[in-house]
Amino acid sequence: MLSLLDRILGRQPRTASLAKERLQVIIAREGSRNSNPELLHQIKQAVLEAVSKFVPVKPEDIAVDLDSDREMEVLSVSVSLPDGRRIKA
Amino acid sequence: MSEVIVVTSGKGGVGKTTTSANIAAGLALRGKKVAVIDFDVGLRNLDLVMGCERRVVYDFVNVINGEATLNQALIRDKHAQNLYILPASQTRDKEALTEAGVEKVIKDLKGMGFDYVVCDSPAGIEHGALMALTFADHAIVVVNPEVSSVRDSDRIIGILQSRSRRAKEGREPVQERLLITRYSPRRVRAGEMLSYLDILEILKVPLLGVIPESQRVLESSNAGVPAVHDNQTEVAQAYGDAIDRFLGKQVPLRFVAEEDKGFLRRLLDSMSRKAAA
Numbered sequence: 001m002l003s004l005l006d007r008i009l010g011r012q013p014r015t016a017s018l019a020k021e022r023l024q025v026i027i028a029r030e031g032s033r034n035s036n037p038e039l040l041h042q043i044k045q046a047v048l049e050a051v052s053k054f055v056p057v058k059p060e061d062i063a064v065d066l067d068s069d070r071e072m073e074v075l076s077v078s079v080s081l082p083d084g085r086r087i088k089a
Numbered sequence: 090m091s092e093v094i095v096v097t098s099g100k101g102g103v104g105k106t107t108t109s110a111n112i113a114a115g116l117a118l119r120g121k122k123v124a125v126i127d128f129d130v131g132l133r134n135l136d137l138v139m140g141c142e143r144r145v146v147y148d149f150v151n152v153i154n155g156e157a158t159l160n161q162a163l164i165r166d167k168h169a170q171n172l173y174i175l176p177a178s179q180t181r182d183k184e185a186l187t188e189a190g191v192e193k194v195i196k197d198l199k200g201m202g203f204d205y206v207v208c209d210s211p212a213g214i215e216h217g218a219l220m221a222l223t224f225a226d227h228a229i230v231v232v233n234p235e236v237s238s239v240r241d242s243d244r245i246i247g248i249l250q251s252r253s254r255r256a257k258e259g260r261e262p263v264q265e266r267l268l269i270t271r272y273s274p275r276r277v278r279a280g281e282m283l284s285y286l287d288i289l290e291i292l293k294v295p296l297l298g299v300i301p302e303s304q305r306v307l308e309s310s311n312a313g314v315p316a317v318h319d320n321q322t323e324v325a326q327a328y329g330d331a332i333d334r335f336l337g338k339q340v341p342l343r344f345v346a347e348e349d350k351g352f353l354r355r356l357l358d359s360m361s362r363k364a365a366a
Contacts, residue, residue, distance in 0.1 A: 014280035019236050020287045026240060027291060032247030041259055060258050065251055 040064050043077070051079055091199040093206045095225040095263075097249075099241030101212030103233045104270040107306055108328075109209035110138045110315040112229065115332040117172035118317065121204040124163065126194075127177035128221040129211035130186060136176045139166065140313025150178035153190030159197055168318055173203075186220045195224050214248055223254055227335075228265045229297060234272055234283040242267070242292060266297035268331060273302045274347040285345055298331030300324060301344040 044064045051057050061080040066073060096109040106127075113125035126149060127135035136142040141164045147157035152175070159175075166172035175194075178185065198206050210221035222228065228249050232242040246265055250256055253263045269285050276282035285299050303324045309316040316324045317332075323344050330340045 016277070016280050016283050016287065019283050020291065023236055023239050023283075023291050027243045030240075030243070032244045033250055044259055063257050 040066060043075075047077055047079065055081055057081070091203050091206065092226045093195060093208060093224050094227045094229060095208045095210055095222045095249075096229045096231060097210040097218065097222055097245050098212070098231040098238070099214060099218075099245040100233075100238045103231050103238050104300070104306070105212070105231050106135050106138050106209055107310065107315075108229065108231050108268060108270065108300075109135060109207055111317045111328040112332060112335070113172060113205075113207045114139075114166070114169050114315040115317040115328055116205050116207075116335075117166070117169035119332065119336065120171070122171040122202060123205045123207060124173045124175060124198050124203045125207040125209060126175040126221075127209050128186065128217050129209065130177050130182075130217055131179065132211065133177040133179045135209050136164075136174065137313060138310050139174055139315065140168070141166065141174055141176075142313070145176045148176045148178040149194070150185040152194055153185065153187065159194065159201070168314055184216065186217060188220065188223065191220050192224060214244065218245075219248070219252055222249055222263075223252065225249070225253055225263050226255070228263050229268050229335075230265055230292075230294065231268050231270055232288060232292070233270060234277070234285070234288060236283075239283070239288060239291060246292065246294060265294050266335070267292060267294045268297045268300065270300040271302045272299050272345065274345055278347050285342075296342075297334055298327055299342060299345050300327045300331070 044059070044062055047062055047064070048057065048059055051062075057079060061082075063076075063078045065076045094112070096105050096112065098105050106129075109125055109127075113123050117123045125135065125139075127133055128149075129135075130150065133145075133148070136145050144164050147162035149162070151157040152159055152162045163173040163175055166174060195206055208221040208225065211217040222245075228246075230242050230246060232238050249263050249265060255261065255263050267288065269288060272285065273282055277284045285296065289296055301323050303322070305316050305319075305322045305324045309319075309324075316322060317328050319325050320329065327344050330343060333340045
């Protein structure tokens with residue numbers, strides 16, 4: 001309840017700061033973004049080097065994805081081979 | 090050099106189509122050759138907002154399926170030179186937007202000498218939204234100062250960072266910038282609305298602009314003429330500033346502070362608002 005004084009002075013409860021706090025917590029928890037895109041790039045380079053020892057592949061044939069939900073993170077690496085088949089790691 | 094700009098947000102109703110129309114028209118008014126594509130298959134609306142709904146003959150899906158050429162499907166805008174609209178299909182299945190098909194259309198538009206291809210994304214994070222952002226060089230993330238919109242923007246930024254071609258090929262990442270729309274300096278000052286600084290602190294993405302809440306937005310979509318065409322309005326000026334920043338100019342931020350009214354004026358305004366509510 002707003003007090004009479006608050007009403008007269010037009011003061012409002014500061015819901016904006018509540019919104020900010022809640023958002024900071026939920027966004028940190030959800031971790032939608034790659035916290036470290038550089039790391040993914042390094043993983044990709046390492047996969048490229050490893051696979052290249054056996055099969056010729058180009059950088060664009062390799063996709064590295066990091067998906068996360070609340071419970072766990074899934075790192076998926078897929079490499080398209082020259083004849084179109086895919087191996088999934 | 091042509092560049093692809095996706096206008097995206099995750100959440101619906103925050104102003105993606107309005108922003109696409111205004112950014113595209115504003116770039117065209119600055120002498121750029123621009124194509125704007127509606128990716129919202131099944132819920133076409135960019136044509137209405139840009140006032141060309143009665144001139145739609147062929148659409149994006151027709152072009153992808155080879156039923157029409159790009160030249161047949163592109164609608165020349167009547168208000169700005171060098172601006173063309175590629176409408177979404179109203180009836181087809183969303184899956185009709187194949188990645189290879191979208192890629193070819195964008196490549197062909199680049200070949201036709203367009204400086205910018207603006208992709209108006211549908212809401213959500215489904216197929217259409219992914220297709221709209223896949224080929225982006227730049228992303229304009231439209232966000233309202235409201236919790237669900239801010240959270241969804243964070244999600245869509247994450248998706249840009251993992252699903253775009255640039256990300257998948259390990260190239261330089263998509264350049265993301267925030268455009269805050271429906272901003273009310275008065276409500277921010279009253280502590281009722283997240284400030285643009287709060288949003289920047291939460292999302293950690295550079296700011297492209299702040300568009301004030303305004304009745305002009307509704308009026309311009311009523312008329313089918315994007316707001317940037319009437320440079321007298323705050324909305325047009327705010328979009329204009331955002332476009333200038335996009336093109337690399339340093340432009341100070343306007344319309345983010347409430348004009349300083351006296352105590353009595355504020356009291357009267359506040360009372361009349363309460364009476365109206």
